[in-house]
Amino acid sequence: MTPEKLRAIALREWRGLPEIPFVRDTAKPVADTLAKVMSGLGLKDRLREEEVLQAWAEIVGDFIANHSAPQRLKDGVLSVRVLQPTVHFELDRVWKPQILEKFKKRFGARTVREIRFRIG
Secondary structure (H helix, E strand, O other): OOHHHHHHHHHHHHHOOOOOOOOOOOOOOHHHHHHHHHHHOOOHHHHHHHHHHHHHHHHHOHHHHHOEEEEEEEOOEEEEEEOOHHHHHHHHHHHHHHHHHHHHHHHOOOOOOEEEEEEO
């Protein structure tokens, strides 16, 4: 006999009543439900945009995140505002392929297809 059955028998005898088993936790992650609701409202792309914008600092690191800010994601093009021309040059010419690859790995190749940096 399993320990659970022995426990149930002992409790039933002690209490004089049958033990009612606890209902298992049926909680579901909010993200699953939210994705379904947003999709039903036609706002799935907006939810994905927010995920991409929030992931910017994590993907590019603190230094780049302090000198730039993602503005929007539309049709697979991520627009990023950059504070200084030198940072713009570095990001556009040197780091752009690596940043784009990280976004594609995390969100899929169709979500972020291109990154455009703008000074401002």
